[in-house]
Amino acid sequence: MIEYRNFSIIAHIDHGKSTLSDRLIQATGMVQDKDFHDQLLDSMDIERERGITIKSNTICLPYTARDGKLYRLNLIDTPGHVDFSYEVSRALASCEGVLLLVDASQGVEAQTLANLYAAMEHNLEIIPVINKIDLPSADVIGTLAQIETDLGLDPERAIMCSAKTGQGVDDVLEAIVRDIPPPKGDLEQPLAALIFDANYDPYRGAIISCRVVDGIVKPGDIIRLMAMAASYKVEEVGTFGLARLKQKSLGAGEVGYVIAGIKTVSDTRIGDTITLHQAPRHHPLPGFQEVKPVVFSSVYPIDADDFPTFAEALEKYKLNDASVIFQRDSSLALGQGFRCGFLGLLHLEVFQERLEREYDQSIIMTAPSVQYRFIMKDGQELLIDNPYYYPDPSKIEHGFEPYIKASILIPERYMGPVMTLCISRRGENSRFSYPTPGRVEVTFDMPLAEVIFDFYDKLKSITQGYGSFDYDMIGNRASDLVKLDILVNGEKVDALSLIVYRDRARDRAVQICDRLKDEIPRQMFKIAIQGAIGGKIISRSTISALRKDVLAKCYGGDITRKRKLLEKQAKGKKKMKMIGSVMIPQKAFVAVLKSKDD
Amino acid sequence: MIDIPESFAPGLYIHIPFCRSRCRYCGFPTSDQSDTGRISRYLDAVIMELHGVAPGWNRFDSLYLGGGTPSIVSLPELERLVESVNRHVKLAMNLEFTMEVNAGDVSRESVAAWTSFGVNRISLGVQALDDRALHLLGRRHTSAQALEAVAIIQEAGVALGIDLIFGYPGQTQSDWVRTLDHVASLHPDHLSCYQMTVETGTEMAQQITSGELIPATQDQEASLFRITHDHLTRRGYDHYEISNYAADAGRMARHNTKYWFRIPVLGIGAAAHSFDGRRRWCNAPNAESYWLDIESGRSPIVNTESLNTVDETIESIFLGIRTRWGFPCDRLPPGAGSDGRIRAMRDAGWIREDHGRITATDEGFAVADAIAEVIIAAAGYV
Numbered sequence: 001m002i003e004y005r006n007f008s009i010i011a012h013i014d015h016g017k018s019t020l021s022d023r024l025i026q027a028t029g030m031v032q033d034k035d036f037h038d039q040l041l042d043s044m045d046i047e048r049e050r051g052i053t054i055k056s057n058t059i060c061l062p063y064t065a066r067d068g069k070l071y072r073l074n075l076i077d078t079p080g081h082v083d084f085s086y087e088v089s090r091a092l093a094s095c096e097g098v099l100l101l102v103d104a105s106q107g108v109e110a111q112t113l114a115n116l117y118a119a120m121e122h123n124l125e126i127i128p129v130i131n132k133i134d135l136p137s138a139d140v141i142g143t144l145a146q147i148e149t150d151l152g153l154d155p156e157r158a159i160m161c162s163a164k165t166g167q168g169v170d171d172v173l174e175a176i177v178r179d180i181p182p183p184k185g186d187l188e189q190p191l192a193a194l195i196f197d198a199n200y201d202p203y204r205g206a207i208i209s210c211r212v213v214d215g216i217v218k219p220g221d222i223i224r225l226m227a228m229a230a231s232y233k234v235e236e237v238g239t240f241g242l243a244r245l246k247q248k249s250l251g252a253g254e255v256g257y258v259i260a261g262i263k264t265v266s267d268t269r270i271g272d273t274i275t276l277h278q279a280p281r282h283h284p285l286p287g288f289q290e291v292k293p294v295v296f297s298s299v300y301p302i303d304a305d306d307f308p309t310f311a312e313a314l315e316k317y318k319l320n321d322a323s324v325i326f327q328r329d330s331s332l333a334l335g336q337g338f339r340c341g342f343l344g345l346l347h348l349e350v351f352q353e354r355l356e357r358e359y360d361q362s363i364i365m366t367a368p369s370v371q372y373r374f375i376m377k378d379g380q381e382l383l384i385d386n387p388y389y390y391p392d393p394s395k396i397e398h399g400f401e402p403y404i405k406a407s408i409l410i411p412e413r414y415m416g417p418v419m420t421l422c423i424s425r426r427g428e429n430s431r432f433s434y435p436t437p438g439r440v441e442v443t444f445d446m447p448l449a450e451v452i453f454d455f456y457d458k459l460k461s462i463t464q465g466y467g468s469f470d471y472d473m474i475g476n477r478a479s480d481l482v483k484l485d486i487l488v489n490g491e492k493v494d495a496l497s498l499i500v501y502r503d504r505a506r507d508r509a510v511q512i513c514d515r516l517k518d519e520i521p522r523q524m525f526k527i528a529i530q531g532a533i534g535g536k537i538i539s540r541s542t543i544s545a546l547r548k549d550v551l552a553k554c555y556g557g558d559i560t561r562k563r564k565l566l567e568k569q570a571k572g573k574k575k576m577k578m579i580g581s582v583m584i585p586q587k588a589f590v591a592v593l594k595s596k597d598d
Numbered sequence: 599m600i601d602i603p604e605s606f607a608p609g610l611y612i613h614i615p616f617c618r619s620r621c622r623y624c625g626f627p628t629s630d631q632s633d634t635g636r637i638s639r640y641l642d643a644v645i646m647e648l649h650g651v652a653p654g655w656n657r658f659d660s661l662y663l664g665g666g667t668p669s670i671v672s673l674p675e676l677e678r679l680v681e682s683v684n685r686h687v688k689l690a691m692n693l694e695f696t697m698e699v700n701a702g703d704v705s706r707e708s709v710a711a712w713t714s715f716g717v718n719r720i721s722l723g724v725q726a727l728d729d730r731a732l733h734l735l736g737r738r739h740t741s742a743q744a745l746e747a748v749a750i751i752q753e754a755g756v757a758l759g760i761d762l763i764f765g766y767p768g769q770t771q772s773d774w775v776r777t778l779d780h781v782a783s784l785h786p787d788h789l790s791c792y793q794m795t796v797e798t799g800t801e802m803a804q805q806i807t808s809g810e811l812i813p814a815t816q817d818q819e820a821s822l823f824r825i826t827h828d829h830l831t832r833r834g835y836d837h838y839e840i841s842n843y844a845a846d847a848g849r850m851a852r853h854n855t856k857y858w859f860r861i862p863v864l865g866i867g868a869a870a871h872s873f874d875g876r877r878r879w880c881n882a883p884n885a886e887s888y889w890l891d892i893e894s895g896r897s898p899i900v901n902t903e904s905l906n907t908v909d910e911t912i913e914s915i916f917l918g919i920r921t922r923w924g925f926p927c928d929r930l931p932p933g934a935g936s937d938g939r940i941r942a943m944r945d946a947g948w949i950r951e952d953h954g955r956i957t958a959t960d961e962g963f964a965v966a967d968a969i970a971e972v973i974i975a976a977a978g979y980v
Contacts, residue, residue, distance in 0.1 A: 524945075524946035547817055548964050549965045552794075553792055553795070553841065554858070554917065555857045556871030559873075559917065560903060566974060567912065570970075570975040573971050573975040574980060
């Protein structure tokens with residue numbers, strides 16, 4: 001009889017989550033040393049480079065414990081960013097316990113707490129694991145004390161390990177078996193399986209990752225996805241090794257995959273419940289939400305001629321990422337493109353990077369926008385997420401913008417700067433609570449638009465990485481809005497237009513003109529950059545003409561070096577967008593999204 | 599318009615990677631351990647490489663001893679090198695034989711010896727005529743030594759090219775004008791005025807990073823470049839390449855010009871680069887690795903690149919645009935001339951079309967690299 005344990009690892013960034021995952025995989029003999037590489041579970045380049053996890057990943061580790069019994073340990077790796085907090089919550093809902101990893105040289109940090117709360121919300125068993133004990137700067141005793149006072153966990157149960165050297169990894173495995181309860185669930189009940197992820201396979205369609213809560217699912221079953229109200233015939237079920245491992249069935253308590261001829265991941269919803277068509281469950285599992293995009297941006301191919309391949313790439317991308325939505329859009333400056341909706345800014349960045357790397361697309365994205373609501377004088381109501389469709393201002397009766405409740409968790413010493421930041425971002429109705437001594441949770445009502453403009457980066461920098469941030473949408477509030485246009489040598493660049501709060505328009509306009517001045521290289525003539533509301537110029541910057549750009553010496557060895565450099569720069573020039581006769585680099589469109597002092 | 603010198607025979611370059619001290623702006627892999635034993639060992643290797651390689655080449659009509667500082671090589675050693683060149687290499691009757699010389703090494707005796715070896719053109723590294731600037735640059739000679747060296751070389755009747763640097767940190771326009779006017783009043787046959795390039799890893803780069811020195815701005819550089827052009831052309835010098843001025847057509851640096859016209863050059867010695875018309879290659883970067891290769895019978899070549907047609911076209915565009923002669927319009931695909939970006943450069947007065955060639959204007963010279971980038975992008979070569 002095989003026993004299961006379903007768990008996840010949660011940690012502040014850089015506390016060693018991926019390294020510990022790697023080590024557990026190695027310790028259970030899942031992978032030969034020669035096949036090993038770092039961050040095994042993070043399959044995307046962007047995850048490895050940034051040291052983050054974007055997509056959930058699951059692996060089933062076979063482990064013979066000291067009691068002699070064979071266990072199967074399902075490690076469900078979760079993304080680590082607020083944009084994906086819903087996905088994380090579904091992954092945690094699929095576990096019975098978590099390893100809460102703390103870096104012995106850093107101690108408990110903000111994200112550690114946020115993670116702890118998330119785990120507590122799901123009533124999970126929490127095993128504190130103190131990592132990096134091999135470092136000379138490790139302070140194990142201090143960290144143990146923090147685990148007791150800050151986290152309120154029993155320090156006696158903490159496991160010491162070094163994921164890097166492998167020390168203590170066996171104890172971690174034993175603790176998983178000993179302390180995390182075996183999954184409950186009733187094989188006799190109607191099938192209920194929680195979908196916590198879905199991936200696309202070009203041959204099989206959507207591969208659903210799920211946790212079977214009750215009942216059993218096997219090939220041949222007709223299943224029903226309750227929220228989607230769609231039925232499919234199961235082709236294959238199995239568990240996750242380094243590759244998929246086909247099984248005869250998946251029963252209550254197990255974590256695995258289901259393949260059922262579902263064409264794309266867009267036909268599935270994370271958090272949805274799978275049940276049997278013939279013997280359905282009455283109520284779906286709790287916690288399902290339809291995730292809605294909150295940030296919108298237009299995406300264009302750099303070369304307008306590439307639109308057909310770009311559209312094709314986007315279709316393919318969508319197969320893998322159901323949470324991005326898009327529709328056709330066009331711009332005078334940038335040509336044909338798509339208006340896309342995202343879960344948040346990181347999601348947008350990931351989309352951009354993946355399109356460029358995995359789908360080989362050169363793209364330009366416009367400033368992210370939230371969705372505004374306008375009540376017109378004739379009573380008509382408009383939802384606008386694209387400045388291009390901003391209505392005639394004389395006909396607007398009221399404007400509204402979406403607000404969030406922002407929760408920020410920080411060590412007390414950062415209170416002052418965080419308050420200042422939030423107030424400068426139109427934060428109001430502030431509240432405080434002190435979850436543990438020395439730490440404070442600040443909540444503010446804030447416009448979402450203020451958060452998508454480099455708020456998270458700012459917060460991280462003023463709190464030196466100790467600030468964690470989460471938010472909930474709390475509906476629309478009335479707002480005085482205007483459309484800000486940007487002109488380059490007198491030509492309006494529609495792709496740079498923004499809808500902004502009136503009192504912030506001048507600041508933003510000045511900021512954008514400054515940023516463009518830095519990002520647009522000097523050219524053959526002087527370039528004027530202006531910000532305008534309606535016909536009124538509210539900011540201006542000037543780029544002088546290029547006057548000197550030539551290598552002084554060009555003999556023998558300089559020639560090859562210079563040719564390679566020129567080719568690189570000419571490629572860059574080719575990618576630039578022509579607005580009138582001004583060449584604007586792609587990064588200028590991105591740079592306006594950030595303020596200068598980052 | 600001066601005749602286009604495309605019919606030149608190949609050139610021979612010999613590199614001497616030794617200096618008595620390192621200039622603060624120098625990013626070359628030179629060795630400042632210049633004891634005679636090392637120089638001798640190095641020259642043995644050079645002679646061996648020459649012996650092996652040069653016979654396969656056509657008659658050379660230019661020979662260039664560059665560095666480093668070739669003038670620190672002792673006269674007997676230099677004589678040994680020149681003798682072996684004469685023995686192994688086919689040289690044209692009208693050979694241009696240039697030697698780079700540090701002002702501190704010039705005396706009547708040394709110049710007499712060099713000319714007796716066949717040197718008929720001396721490239722003198724004057725750099726500046728201001729002792730404060732020379733100190734800042736880390737040069738080991740004074741301005742008085744430089745002026746004396748000029749007099750000695752001119753007295754000996756050897757063609758003289760003077761190298762100057764402008765745009766170094768702290769240099770004012772009046773500093774530069776003074777130096778330029780003074781040097782021009784000496785009527786050298788040739789002037790090379792190089793804008794300071796701060797190479798990463800040099801002492802000067804560190805001084806800039808630490809804030810000790812403040813580099814010139816683009817606008818300051820542009821003004822200095824313009825001043826150079828105006829002052830020297832007014833005195834009758836021909837501005838025939840970005841950084842090079844000749845007293846008349848007969849006194850252009852024949853060897854240097856080969857690089858911009860893509861005429862083959864055989865490079866001998868450490869870090870020397872060669873081009874045979876289709877391939878470019880270079881030798882081991884420092885003296886030690888170079889002589890170890892040669893002594894053990896290995897090829898010193900560390901890197902070879904074969905050029906395809908596009909590479910060749912790109913080269914002829916960006917090298918050509920550096921010169922008075924530009925490059926032939928037929929280097930561009932049909933219709934590229936009407937590309938908006940190329941038209942804009944014409945409108946901005948950066949380039950013009952003349953006798954089937956595209957050339958940079960005086961203003962265009964200052965931005966020749968930007969011109970090349972735009973042309974290469976517009977022509978679709980990348």
